[in-house]
Amino acid sequence: MSIVGSQSLDQPFVIFHAKFAASETFFGKDQEIFGESEPADCIYEVISGAVRSYKLLGDGRRQICAFHFPGDIFGLENSLSYRFTAEAIVDTGVRVVRRPSLEFMATIDVKVAHNLLNLTNRSLLHAEHHMLLLGRKRSREKVAAFLLEMDERLAGTGMIALPMTRRDIADYLGLTLETVSRELSYFRARGVLKFSGITQRQIELQDRQGLEALDC
Amino acid sequence: MSIVGSQSLDQPFVIFHAKFAASETFFGKDQEIFGESEPADCIYEVISGAVRSYKLLGDGRRQICAFHFPGDIFGLENSLSYRFTAEAIVDTGVRVVRRPSLEFMATIDVKVAHNLLNLTNRSLLHAEHHMLLLGRKRSREKVAAFLLEMDERLAGTGMIALPMTRRDIADYLGLTLETVSRELSYFRARGVLKFSGITQRQIELQDRQGLEALDC
DNA sequence: CGACTATTTGAGGCGTATCAAGAAGTGTGG
């Protein structure tokens, strides 16, 4: 229904131009790709795997601002340093472009500049949508929205293979991992979803309307 | 300390170019400037007054995404329709530019395109910062962060004249108005702030460090 | 298989919401 969160477009962004794009780089599970307040040298596109980007409070409380899946671009900054930390959730391959070369291209290629703006706007759209969730939705509605977003971004088939832990989900939704688990159990008990695979991360949506009714 | 939320720059943005800028338009208190999902025709700069932009859930729960003060630009979109509703908090004057003329300028003037990107990035920075607040801070920390943000954006002198109600503050912070009121009372009882004017909206910060300690 | 991590589930507590009533502040008309 909503395209929020998806970075896929009808046409690929002209940002990772062949002439400037570096080859694929790999990061292992839980490996940091860049850290908050590090110099923002590079921009990344996920090739395979999944990435979380988050901010921390002084005492360790964590807010995951976004998950990035294959095709998504992250690490776009206009300031000198990154605004958050990015980590691979599972083994992940990314394409890297150095910022200076991108900015150079933006000055000579209108299409690149336009795509940069589009990408940033897309992130902003997602962030504003997520503010509504964080500030005003209850735990059940948050988890419902999460499942619908993941289904849409990962497959759209109702068969979801989550790469992230319950804690990641909780830190994305502003909940605890126990509350996330309880709400998933609630949905399972109601037949809204079931754990289809051998693990608890493979989820099959049985009643999408039941979730959409909660997504408001 | 933080520049989050402030849209002021060393140099003014070259967006409201003399050739294209319309004259000042006025909106009365609580008047809608544009509505969510209306066609995004125009872009606005606050001249005087204050604006809130918010999203709603189906049952009326409201999340204020941002406040806009003189000098701030809002209503920037890349999609066809606005992403939220904008209302004047008090009597407000705004400068208006039609989007098509702005987009035209962006194609012929690199500086305009660059400023558009900068503005969008600034909004994104604020949104991500606010997600951390909404998802992971307690009510006291939220109110402390709010007071510091307002001080910085409205004056920076420690004398704050809030244009918005407790309900607006609550909907910005993901709280109820009663909780906001209680936390303000708490800070007042501790001598962190006092109500300096004849109304409860004029606040004088007595102990900024006390607030910054909570802002983390 | 054994050690470890991730997840579920239960019991109880805390923080914020809800409901309610009164005080403070604002605006209007006489």
Added chain:
DNA sequence: CCACACTTCTTGATACGCCTCAAATAGTCG
């Protein structure tokens, strides 16, 4: 200027949703 109606704000009592702590189960990896 005051009287009155209305809105906003404060404060108290209580309820409840989510968090915390704890322990058992499920899943992963050597």
